[in-house]
Amino acid sequence: MDIINSLKGKEKVRVLFVCLGNICRSPAADGIMRAIVEEHNDGERWEIDSAGTGGYHVGDLPDSRMRIHARRRGLELTHVCRKVRVADFDDFDLIIPMDASNESNLHRMAQTIEHEAKIIPMAKFVDMSLRYDYIPDPYYEGAEGFELVLDLLQNGCANLYEIVSKVIK
Numbered sequence: 001m002d003i004i005n006s007l008k009g010k011e012k013v014r015v016l017f018v019c020l021g022n023i024c025r026s027p028a029a030d031g032i033m034r035a036i037v038e039e040h041n042d043g044e045r046w047e048i049d050s051a052g053t054g055g056y057h058v059g060d061l062p063d064s065r066m067r068i069h070a071r072r073r074g075l076e077l078t079h080v081c082r083k084v085r086v087a088d089f090d091d092f093d094l095i096i097p098m099d100a101s102n103e104s105n106l107h108r109m110a111q112t113i114e115h116e117a118k119i120i121p122m123a124k125f126v127d128m129s130l131r132y133d134y135i136p137d138p139y140y141e142g143a144e145g146f147e148l149v150l151d152l153l154q155n156g157c158a159n160l161y162e163i164v165s166k167v168i169k
Contacts, residue, residue, distance in 0.1 A: 001163075004094075007093055014094070015092060016084075016088055016094070017049070017098070018095060018097045019052055019053075020053055020101070021056045022057060023061075023066070024063050024146075025098040025137065028062070028070055028153050029156075029157060030050035031079070032075065032154055032157045033046075033161070037161065040165075049079075052081060052083055053084055053105040060081045061080065061081070065138075065146055073154075089118060094164075095118045098121075098137075100134060122152075125156040125159040132152055135153065
């Protein structure tokens with residue numbers, strides 16, 4: 001991933017997690033990544049945010065079910081949902097979609113080759129042993145869907161942190 005190597009020497013890495021409505025997967029990734037960064041006392045080196053490709057829930061808190069499941073893991077998801085903006089491609093170093101549909105939407109929004117290079121699917125950071133090549137949307141699922149998503153995101157965010165930290169240190 002050339003874009004990761006291009007982060008070498010940066011004082012701050014800016015990461016944007018993206019899903020469809022910005023109420024389940026991306027705010028969960030945002031909260032998990034913030035917790036990992038805080039655990040490593042590395043907050044000054046990271047800027048983390050999330051957004052949705054659809055504007056259905058702008059101004060809302062994340063889905064209450066996701067907040068409940070995250071809280072059971074010690075995470076408070078207080079992000080206010082927003083839609084991805086074209087300016088995000090300039091404001092962030094890495095733009096991480098949760099699935100192929102959101103990845104495709106982001107590629108359509110990208111205005112330059114450099115913007116497109118910043119798009120890396122979350123599944124690229126998830127261990128293959130977990131057998132997922134995308135982060136499934138838990139919105140229409142039961143409790144097990146939210147738990148699965150949190151498991152995948154915890155694994156992927158931990159790997160993302162390790163990969164990027166090796167490059168920027």
